[in-house]
Amino acid sequence: MSTYPVHTIESAPAQSKPVLQQLQQAFGLIPNIAGAMAASPVLINGFIGLFERVHASSLTEPQIQTLLLTNAVTNASEWAVAFHTALALQQGVHPADVDAMRHSGLPDDASLAALSMLARTLIEKRGRLAELDQRRFFEAGFSPEQLLEVIAVVAASTITNYTGSVTQPALETPFDEFAWQVPAP
Template sequence: MSNLFPLHTSASAPAAAQPLLEAASQAFGFVPNLIAIMASSPALTEAYLALSAIFEQKTSLTPTERQVVLLAVSRYHACRYCVAAHSTIADMQGIPPAVVEAIRSDQPIADTRLEALRSMVNALLERRALLPDATLESFFSAGYTPAQLLDVLVGVAQKTLSNFTNHLAGTPLDEPMHARAWTPAERLPH
């Protein structure tokens, strides 16, 4: 079905998506395949890029914490594209490889604060944010605040948009991500 979701260029994209593709090209040095596919829907492209900017620039989470959120959501959703993309970004940002590998393999992170964050992301997704008090207390006892818990939701929303897009479209990895390709341990239902 991936032929339903073309990899757009500025020439083929709807007019409303063209400036978004240009902005992505300027930000990344190329148009990632995810954005090229999203361009079929200028609304989706704009929403994803806006959430990405908000998560990056306006939340109180550190760069490492943001990557933990984005990787954990992508791993939970078994998104090959986004796990490879955020593993690559984490490498570029100097995030310890052990942190990235723990998330990729769904194992605890040795750093207790980052593990509390990874566990919270998984709990939010598994329980649709219907969390018992003990789960919240564990997160807050690791030093996170209620505002940071809400900031995590911005990353969850951002990655849900991209993860689901990639599932629908079968987005091919961009060349820079090939070294960090990832396959989920379990197969998704068809």
């Protein structure tokens, strides 16, 4: 059992309530991960600011969900994998591509594969991309500015992935069918 409460709008610290209200409107529920983040107004307010900017970037929603799902798998965040599986499918990412990412593979879609590979490489190399890593991304049709946007997505997802690993929130019923566990070594 987690020692971290999953706050509701009523139980959250005052400075966290506006973010929870915003997430309730966006998703129709308050994701348990956000309820756990709400214990720290610093964390949840920092997260929502970056989250909003990520979703206002030049990347499409299917591209963003590809990045978020890849990051969740790479960071072994069980809650986030289930959540972003559902959102990726909702955004039209092909089920076979979603399944590939859930198994640490790459999507068949070349553009999504380039995004997924870059995100995984950023995480695994701690941001130290080789020139070849960058060139492959640019050859897939992305710009240097979009590489920087991918860094913002990785940062936003790292907040949720690490929060999920530390607080271990329960998975919400709508995402049960997408439950995922870290593969055994």
